[in-house]
Amino acid sequence: MLQTDPAIQIQGLDFSFGREEARKQVLFEINLEVAPGEFVIMTGPSGSGKTTLLTLVGALRRPQNGRLISIGHDLNALRGIGLEEYRSQLGFIFQLHNLFPALTAFESVQMSADLHPDPEQNKADRISQLLGQLGLGERQDYRPDRLSGGQRQRVAIARALIHQPDLILADEPTAALDAENTEIVLNLFRRLAAEQGTTVMMITQDARVFEAADRLVQLVDGRIHSDQNTNAPQAP
Numbered sequence: 636m637l638q639t640d641p642a643i644q645i646q647g648l649d650f651s652f653g654r655e656e657a658r659k660q661v662l663f664e665i666n667l668e669v670a671p672g673e674f675v676i677m678t679g680p681s682g683s684g685k686t687t688l689l690t691l692v693g694a695l696r697r698p699q700n701g702r703l704i705s706i707g708h709d710l711n712a713l714r715g716i717g718l719e720e721y722r723s724q725l726g727f728i729f730q731l732h733n734l735f736p737a738l739t740a741f742e743s744v745q746m747s748a749d750l751h752p753d754p755e756q757n758k759a760d761r762i763s764q765l766l767g768q769l770g771l772g773e774r775q776d777y778r779p780d781r782l783s784g785g786q787r788q789r790v791a792i793a794r795a796l797i798h799q800p801d802l803i804l805a806d807e808p809t810a811a812l813d814a815e816n817t818e819i820v821l822n823l824f825r826r827l828a829a830e831q832g833t834t835v836m837m838i839t840q841d842a843r844v845f846e847a848a849d850r851l852v853q854l855v856d857g858r859i860h861s862d863q864n865t866n867a868p869q870a871p
């Protein structure tokens with residue numbers, strides 16, 4: 636069997652906010668390896684460092700100590716165009732998704748699609764199809780003020796996925812969703828991971844969704860407290 640490189644490789648990663656007396660360390664000695672196509676859920680109490688870790692992997696912060704390699708990019712060394720290239724391969728779903736008030740659901744996703752080079756002719760079809768998969772087929776021409784919180788969240792998810800990223804980084808993407816829409820989003824992530832080899836790293840505090848992932852990583856006080864496979868083969 637061919638040995639594939641990990642999608643994400645984190646070694647001895649620390650992170651502190653502030654400097655001198657105000658310095659506060661929030662991540663300690665993080666070691667984590669994620670395989671391509673793996674769906675990892677990261678959980679843990681509020682303030683345990685989950686968002687900080689995700690933004691480091693997303694290259695929204697620069698690593699201070701330790702090594703961080705993600706989908707073939709050494710994030711300690713990445714600058715300029717390399718950084719832009721790396722970010723364009725990500726689908727980042729933020730905890731606070733800001734949709735432009737003037738854009739309809741379709742236009743929001745289209746704007747994201749237009750930012751990525753794409754030789755495909757049928758972009759409009761793909762946008763409609765993705766919005767449809769996320770249960771927004773009837774809402775494509777609605778602006779945010781006419782969408783519920785959960786619908787807006789799903790527009791933000793469509794916006795992050797339309798360019799078929801290699802790595803999805805999602806910070807509590809289902810927090811505003813009911814059970815049915817949570818299931819829709821998790822199924823979409825699972826399918827992208829299984830069929831397209833997309834690696835997914837998702838933060839959630841909702842224990843009901845843990846089993847959707849291949850793996851559950853728990854952070855407590857800035858350290859990895861546990862790291863376990865969730866769908867190991869079941870006994871017959």
Ligand SMILES: Nc1ncnc2c1ncn2[C@@H]1O[C@H](COP(=O)(O)OP(=O)(O)O)[C@@H](O)[C@H]1O
Nearest residue numbers: 652653661679680681682683684685686687688
């Ligand atoms: N920009 C920041 N400046 C200073 N401290 C921060 C900043 N962002 C987060 N923190 C602190 O870092 C710790 C971890 O925060 P965070 O990564 O947001 O945790 P989580 O996502 O698990 O709730 C918390 O103590 C938080 O107060």
Ligand SMILES: [Mg+2]
Nearest residue numbers: 685686687730
């Ligand atoms: Mg957070």
